[in-house]
Amino acid sequence: MPKHNVAVVGIGQTKFRSKRRDVNIPEMIYEAVKMALDDAQMEPKDVDAILIGNMDHFEGINFSEMWCGIDAAPGYLKPVVKIATGGTTGSSLGICGYYNVASGIYKNILVVGWEKLNEGGATTGIITAFDPVWERPSLAGALGPLALMANIYAARYGITSEQAAKVTVKNRSNAANNPFAHIQMPDITLEDVMNSQMISYPLRLHDCCPQSEGACAVIYANEEETKKITDNPAWFKGVSTAHYYTFGCDDLMFDLPTAAIASKKIYKKLGIKDPVKDLDVAEIYEPTSWSELSWTESLGFCGKGEGGKLLDEGITQMTGELPVNPSGGVLSTNPIGATALVRFAEAAIQVMGRGGKRQIPDVETAMGMGFGGSLWTELAILGKDPKPLR
Amino acid sequence: MGKKEKEFQIKWKTDLPYRYSIGKLAVKYFEELKNKKIMGSKCPKCDKRYMPPRAVCANCFIEMTVEDMIEFSPKGTLVGFTVVNYPFIDPNTGGMRPFPYGYGIFKLDGADTYMMHFVDETDHTKFKIGQRVEAVFKEKTEGDIYDIPYFRLIKEEEE
Amino acid sequence: MDKEVAIVGCTQTKYEADKIDLTISELVFEVVKKLHNDLGITNDDVGCVISGSNDFNDGRTIANMAIQDAVGSVRKSESRVSGDGAFAYVYGAMRILSGEYDTVLVVSHSKCSEGDQFLINNSIFDPYYQRHLGLDQISSAGLMANMYMSKYGVSEEQAAKVVVKNRKNAINNPHAHLQKEVSMDEVLSSPMLAYPLKELDFPPYSDGAVAMLLTNKEKAKRFTNTPVWLKGYASCTDAYYLGHRTMTDLIGLEFAAKEAYKMAKIKDPVRDLDVAEVFEAFSTHELMIYEALDFCDKGEGGKFIDSGETNINGTIPVNPSGGVLSSNVAMANGLIRVAEITSQLMGAAEDHQIPNAKTGLAYGMNGICSQGNCVLIFGGE
Numbered sequence: 001m002p003k004h005n006v007a008v009v010g011i012g013q014t015k016f017r018s019k020r021r022d023v024n025i026p027e028m029i030y031e032a033v034k035m036a037l038d039d040a041q042m043e044p045k046d047v048d049a050i051l052i053g054n055m056d057h058f059e060g061i062n063f064s065e066m067w068c069g070i071d072a073a074p075g076y077l078k079p080v081v082k083i084a085t086g087g088t089t090g091s092s093l094g095i096c097g098y099y100n101v102a103s104g105i106y107k108n109i110l111v112v113g114w115e116k117l118n119e120g121g122a123t124t125g126i127i128t129a130f131d132p133v134w135e136r137p138s139l140a141g142a143l144g145p146l147a148l149m150a151n152i153y154a155a156r157y158g159i160t161s162e163q164a165a166k167v168t169v170k171n172r173s174n175a176a177n178n179p180f181a182h183i184q185m186p187d188i189t190l191e192d193v194m195n196s197q198m199i200s201y202p203l204r205l206h207d208c209c210p211q212s213e214g215a216c217a218v219i220y221a222n223e224e225e226t227k228k229i230t231d232n233p234a235w236f237k238g239v240s241t242a243h244y245y246t247f248g249c250d251d252l253m254f255d256l257p258t259a260a261i262a263s264k265k266i267y268k269k270l271g272i273k274d275p276v277k278d279l280d281v282a283e284i285y286e287p288t289s290w291s292e293l294s295w296t297e298s299l300g301f302c303g304k305g306e307g308g309k310l311l312d313e314g315i316t317q318m319t320g321e322l323p324v325n326p327s328g329g330v331l332s333t334n335p336i337g338a339t340a341l342v343r344f345a346e347a348a349i350q351v352m353g354r355g356g357k358r359q360i361p362d363v364e365t366a367m368g369m370g371f372g373g374s375l376w377t378e379l380a381i382l383g384k385d386p387k388p389l390r
Numbered sequence: 391m392g393k394k395e396k397e398f399q400i401k402w403k404t405d406l407p408y409r410y411s412i413g414k415l416a417v418k419y420f421e422e423l424k425n426k427k428i429m430g431s432k433c434p435k436c437d438k439r440y441m442p443p444r445a446v447c448a449n450c451f452i453e454m455t456v457e458d459m460i461e462f463s464p465k466g467t468l469v470g471f472t473v474v475n476y477p478f479i480d481p482n483t484g485g486m487r488p489f490p491y492g493y494g495i496f497k498l499d500g501a502d503t504y505m506m507h508f509v510d511e512t513d514h515t516k517f518k519i520g521q522r523v524e525a526v527f528k529e530k531t532e533g534d535i536y537d538i539p540y541f542r543l544i545k546e547e548e549e
Numbered sequence: 550m551d552k553e554v555a556i557v558g559c560t561q562t563k564y565e566a567d568k569i570d571l572t573i574s575e576l577v578f579e580v581v582k583k584l585h586n587d588l589g590i591t592n593d594d595v596g597c598v599i600s601g602s603n604d605f606n607d608g609r610t611i612a613n614m615a616i617q618d619a620v621g622s623v624r625k626s627e628s629r630v631s632g633d634g635a636f637a638y639v640y641g642a643m644r645i646l647s648g649e650y651d652t653v654l655v656v657s658h659s660k661c662s663e664g665d666q667f668l669i670n671n672s673i674f675d676p677y678y679q680r681h682l683g684l685d686q687i688s689s690a691g692l693m694a695n696m697y698m699s700k701y702g703v704s705e706e707q708a709a710k711v712v713v714k715n716r717k718n719a720i721n722n723p724h725a726h727l728q729k730e731v732s733m734d735e736v737l738s739s740p741m742l743a744y745p746l747k748e749l750d751f752p753p754y755s756d757g758a759v760a761m762l763l764t765n766k767e768k769a770k771r772f773t774n775t776p777v778w779l780k781g782y783a784s785c786t787d788a789y790y791l792g793h794r795t796m797t798d799l800i801g802l803e804f805a806a807k808e809a810y811k812m813a814k815i816k817d818p819v820r821d822l823d824v825a826e827v828f829e830a831f832s833t834h835e836l837m838i839y840e841a842l843d844f845c846d847k848g849e850g851g852k853f854i855d856s857g858e859t860n861i862n863g864t865i866p867v868n869p870s871g872g873v874l875s876s877n878v879a880m881a882n883g884l885i886r887v888a889e890i891t892s893q894l895m896g897a898a899e900d901h902q903i904p905n906a907k908t909g910l911a912y913g914m915n916g917i918c919s920q921g922n923c924v925l926i927f928g929g930e
Contacts, residue, residue, distance in 0.1 A: 002647045021398045023470055024677065049784070053631070055611070056604035060402060062672035063603075063632065066916035070789040079784035080921060081640075084604065084631040092628050096640060103646035105639075105782070123478035129610035132410045134442040137482055137535050138507050140474045140493060147472035148495045148506070155470070155519045199470045200493075201514035241597075241626035246574065246617045249495060249504035250440070252469060261624050360775035365600055374614050402676050408608035408664050413572040445575045448618035451585070451592045453578070 002102035005386040007226040007233035008348040009108075010040025010219035016182035016212040016333045019118045020195035025059065029072035029114045029215040036110065036217035037074075040229050045075030047219070048106040053083045053093045054115050054337035057125040063358075073112055073217075086129060086141075087285065087372020089113060090340030094368070095239045095378060097220050099319060102236075102297060107225045113338035114215035122211055122336060131247065138231065140200070142287060147200035150290035152254040154202060157305030159293060160203060165193035166311055168206050168331055174318060175328025177357035181332040182212040193289075207289040209334040218345050219331075234348035235386035237365070240266035248374050251328045256291075258377040259298035266379050267300065267377040271390030275300050276315065276322045278389055279381070280363040281350045283343040285371035286330050292316075296324060299369070316358065326350070326358045340370030340378065347382050365389065405484070415443040424533035428525065429459045433499055441501040463523035465497035465544070468531050470495045471509065471517040475543045494541060508540040517543065550812060554642040555769035556927070557762050559888035560584045564726035564757040564876035567662040571756075573607060577658050578619035580760040584654070588762060588772050592621035595762070596650035601630045601637030601657035603880045605669045614815025620656050633657075633828070634759065635913020635923040639792035641763045642779055653763045655879040661754035666879075673917055679790070686830065687751060689738050689791060689917045691743025694833040696796040698745060701848035705745055708832040709736035710854045712749050712874055714831070718861055719871025721900035726755040726876040736832075752831040752877035752926065759884045761891065774930070775895040780908070781813025781926035787919065794918075802841035802912070805924040810843075813926035815908075818865070819858070822926075823906040824893050825867045826886035828914040829874060835867065837919075861901065869893070869901045883913020883923060894929035 012035025014020075020028050029052075035341055037044065050073050052065045061067070069080030085092040090113040097111035123141030130139050139145070153159060169188055176186035185192075188206070196205035226233050242261035245251060264276070271277040284299070286292035293307030301322060302310040316324035325331075327346040330339055347368035349355050370378035412420075415431055415475040419442065424428045431443035435450040443459055446452075471494045480487035492509035494517070510526070511517060522544040566720075568576060579875035585591060598620045602612040609615060613629035620627060621817035630637040634657030637687040641655040670685040713733055717807065719725035733751060739748040762772065769776040785808070788794045806818075815821040825842065829835035836850030844865055845853035853859065859867040868874075870889040873882050892898040898906075908928050915921030 001483055002649055004647075021394065030412035056631070057610045060404065060672065061676065062605040062669060063916050065632070066673065066786070067675055067789045069786060076788060077785055077801065080635050080786040081784070082631040083628065084611070085613065085629050095444075096628060099640065099643040099647050099649075102649070103643035105643055105646065121479050124481050127478075128481050128608070129614055131442075131615070132408075132609070133412050133416055133535060135506070138493070140476075140487070141478055143476065144472060144474050145506070147474075148470040148493070151472055152495070152519070155420065197475075198473075198514075199476050200474045203472070240626055241628065243617055243622045243627045245623055246615060246619075247442070247444075249506055252504060254470065258624075274795050307834050370850050374617065386789055400676060402680075404668060404672070406605075406608070406665065406668050406672075410608065410663055411569055411572050411660065413575055414570060416572075444618070445572070446578050448623045449620050451582070453582070484881070532608045 004104050005223045006098050006101040006217055006220050006222065006236045008043065008382065009221045009226055009229045009233050010036045010127065011345045011348060012036030012039060013178050013180045013342065013345065014214040016214035016335055018182065018210060018212060020116065020213045025116055026068050026072035028116060028213065029068050029112060032215035032217040033073045033110065036219050040219045042219065044288040047074050047078065047108065047110045049079040049100060049109045049145050050075040051081050051083060051093050051097050051109060052112040053089045055084055055086065055089060055125060057128055058122055058336065059116055059120045073110060074299060080341050085373055087336060088376050088378050089337040089372065090339055090342065091344065091370025091378035094341050094344040094380060095241065096241050101220050101222050108219060108221040110217060110219050111341065112215060112217045113341035115335040115337040116213045117211040118213055143200050143203060146288050146291065147203045149254040150202050150288060153254065153290060159308050161194060162190065163308035163311065164207055164289040165190050165291060167292045168193045170317060171325050171329040171331040174326050174358060175332035181328040183210055201357045205289055208360045209287050209330045212333050212335040212336060214335040216341045216345055218341060232352050234351035234382045237381045237383050237386060237388060238266050238269050243376045244374060246374060253375045255294050256298045256375055256377060258375055259295055262377040262379050263299045266381060270381060270388040279322055279365050279367050281323050281326060281360045282367045283325055283327060283346040284369040285340055285343055287371065289331060291325065307367040323360050326355065326360055343368035343370060344380050351382050351384060393482060398543045413445060415445060415459060418459055419443055420533045423537050424531045426527045428462045428464055428498065430462050431458050432460050434458055438502060439502045441498055441503050441505050462501050466496040466498040466523050468494050468517065468519060468521045468523050469504065470519065473512050473514045492519055494523060509538045510542050550780055552766050552778050554645045554779040555764050556891045557764055557769055557772035558584055558588045559891045560587060561724045561759045561762040561885065561888055562757045563724055564755040564878055566726065566753060566755065568660065569757040573615050573658060573660055574619040575667050576660065577616045577656060577760045580758045581620055581654065581656060584760045594652060595621060595654045596652040597644060598622045598624040598654045598656065599628055599630065599637050599641040600677060601632065601634035601880055601884060603731050604881055605633055605672055606659055606664055608664050620654060632915045633913045634881050635887060635911065635925065636882055638887050639782060641921060644670035645763050645765050651765055651768050654760065655763060655884065656758065658758035658762045658880045659880045660756040661879050662756050666754055686917055688743045690831040691746050692791065693796050693918045694746050695744065695833065697833060697837055700797045703836060705737060706733065707735050707851035707854055707881050708750060708836065711829065711832040711835045712736045715868050715872040715874040718869050719875035722870045724873040724876065727753055734867040746831055752874045755876045755878045757878040757881060758775060759881050759888050761888055765782060776930065777891045777894045778928050779925065780928045781809040783808030783812065784923045786921045789920065798847065799837050799841035799919045802838065802919050802922045805922040806842045809924040809926050815926060822865055822908050824869060824890065824903045825865060825910040825911040826870060826889045827867060827872065828882050828886060829872050830870065869903055886911040886913055887925060890927050892928055
């Protein structure tokens with residue numbers, strides 16, 4: 001248990017779309033910030049500090065927090081700090097926010113993740129995340145390596161394209177219940193996915209996440225402040241991070257070893273023995289349909305090679321024992337710097353019981369996941385109280 | 391450009407140049423690459439053989455030097471593949487990367503780590519996991535990363 | 550705050566114009582490995598890692614990816630503050646304060662030699678209204694210095710004194726980049742870069758890295774007999790657009806200093822502090838910092854440097870290390886200030902040691918002309 005317990009007390013998200021030409025960067029971010037402040041019934045002056053992040057090279061803006069922390073969030077004459085770790089940016093912000101309050105330094109904090117991907121080049125930006133000598137000349141953004149991971153995974157466990165396609169069908173059907181989700185294809189069928197264009201074998205267009213524009217803002221508070229704000233917060237039970245080698249090929253990381261490391265750590269800390277029984281819902285960061293199957297294995301939801309079976313048995317469906325991505329997940333919405341924060345926010349929404357049509361009944365405990373960097377995993381488990389399960 | 395784009399967007403094109411230091415091991419790597427040799431580094435403590443060579447063994451947290459460099463075979467075994475079939479701006483050149491192209495992950499004989507590179511095959515049905523691959527050198531090597539433009543799939547009968 | 554977060558060891562590279570033979574990973578490994586050796590620890594003794602860097606500066610998206618092996622974070626938790634290293638220190642301290650980690654490694658690095666500093670700094674300005682003007686940190690500093698100096702009647706000679714002082718101090722700091730004394734005349738006659746600021750009013754660009762280990766009260770004595778404790782912290786951000794700021798005063802720093810002094814129970818900073826290390830981005834900036842830190846009254850920065858109080862033998866020595874004007878490792882500057890205060894309070898600053906230093910202040914900064922401010926007060930045993 002940390003020195004101070006930390007709760008989510010306010011949430012705001014923009015409606016995610018591929019292009020938001022009607023607004024500039026700070027205007028877009030402000031939409032989410034305003035919604036979160038209203039949600040927590042806070043005035044801008046009530047905010048102690050601001051954490052805000054995106055990836056510099058995606059929009060080509062250096063020190064974006066010095067601009068957006070002031071113009072889009074109430075950061076004037078307050079602390080404004082930027083955290084940026086690639087795909088995990090949102091979860092790294094979410095976890096840094098937790099430590100800002102858990103340490104007792106701040107009573108509350110506004111955490112904001114954003115991206116306006118259509119204004120720059122994500123694939124080009126992602127390539128420059130890799131080593132200029134050894135990796136950049138042949139790298140093809142994130143999808144090339146993700147295709148290789150899917151290919152190895154499929155070959156090792158005999159996973160079929162149909163099984164992967166079912167993930168897309170599940171998540172995009174779920175997205176239809178989420179008013180903020182970007183891709184709205186409520187009637188998508190298995191055939192639609194299977195017949196979509198081959199982007200990078202074995203990944204077809206509908207096996208891949210989109211690029212989205214939007215922002216997510218979440219307000220955290222300590223116990224005393226939380227009491228003043230809401231009687232229905234979502235409490236952090238714990239957070240966990242695992243990083244890995246600098247070079248993505250130093251180990252065969254197709255099954256995301258860091259997801260196993262980070263999840264074992266947090267399950268042990270919280271006394272979680274069987275995540276499928278102990279967790280009520282999970283929002284995971286699946287950049288491709290294949291990765292959801294593989295990540296669910298590494299997170300211990302099922303055995304190795306059983307991700308397809310887990311889905312086929314309906315366990316990860318809305319009505320299953322452990323629904324995965326009721327929001328529609330990353331396959332439906334991917335504003336990179338906000339994506340992992342959306343996972344934490346959606347987990348909190350489920351705990352608060354405010355998910356509307358995407359709400360899973362009686363959620364006590366929910367997990368959010370971030371994925372990024374050179375195959376890093378970050379996790380947060382939220383619940384109706386801040387205590388470990390056992 | 392449509393009227394709406396003209397009104398609502400500003401185009402910004404900046405060429406942001408860098409010159410990256412590559413380190414002593416990479417200097418040696420490129421020297422030897424000119425002789426069509428592929429060099430990695432071996433941790434003096436745990437013997438892990440790294441490709442590409444680098445100065446730190448992350449597991450032992452000790453330094454590797456040029457003296458710890460060893461030669462690897464230009465041949466290796468494929469563990470995964472894809473065929474990239476989407477357009478993007480290549481930051482290496484500033485222009486569009488031509489596609490489609492084959493792309494493999496494999497382990498060179500003698501190495502403990504994997505590497506990714508282009509493979510001269512764009513039909514995914516022609517690839518097989520476990521298949522042997524080999525580095526193809528330019529006829530006239532220049533000691534830069536493009537001395538190996540791609541790897542080729544070795545047909546079974548060749549082995 | 551009393552004895553909750555300790556710094557138990559710091560390491561710095563020598564700062565240089567161009568460490569062309571080292572990759573960023575090798576540069577960082579040098580300070581981390583030295584820290585391990587100095588403290589007699591292994592990577593297993595490190596709970597988690599916080600780094601401070603910037604993607605534009607490194608020419609690399611997710612710049613911290615490049616240093617995972619070098620900071621020993623394989624299978625561990627690492628996170629990266631994008632910006633000045635002082636903020637990375639603060640995040641590291643928060644992890645200790647939360648009670649969830651016993652030890653945190655904080656690292657910051659930069660190789661200014663690898664990028665184009667004008668374009669990198671120009672990219673801080675918004676792409677709609679300001680960037681095309683070609684503003685960067687040098688032209689902004691010219692605007693700020695001009696407004697400050699004309700409002701308060703501060704002279705170019707007074708500004709030049711900051712350079713003379715800091716460059717002289719740097720001679721006794723083995724890590725410093727520029728280790729050559731300069732005279733008033735040399736500063737005043739150096740080429741004009743952005744009126745009223747001349748070439749020598751600005752720092753060089755440097756390559757280097759800095760690392761430190763943080764721990765809690767229970768564990769501190771295991772590592773050293775002279776831990777350095779965090780006593781006060783505050784951060785405050787000024788307006789983004791230069792036109793929205795009071796360019797003649799560092800309002801954000803003023804607010805941050807007041808709060809940090811309150812937390813550290815500092816009533817009279819000149820008397821209560823023994824030493825300060827500040828991120829002075831240009832000569833006049835240090836004079837403005839004196840005022841914002843309440844070392845002197847508003848507009849009195851010039852007179853304060855005249856008084857000699859901020860010299861190495863003055864009542865409140867500022868930048869005994871030679872400061873940023875001698876070693877400018879963008880992104881690491883704030884953490885270097887923390888490391889320098891740590892060595893002062895440990896009594897380990899050797900030739901630039903301030904005798905009996907017990908309480909010190911470190912100031913780190915983000916953005917253009919003191920927009921994002923971080924004030925840290927430390928106390929020795």
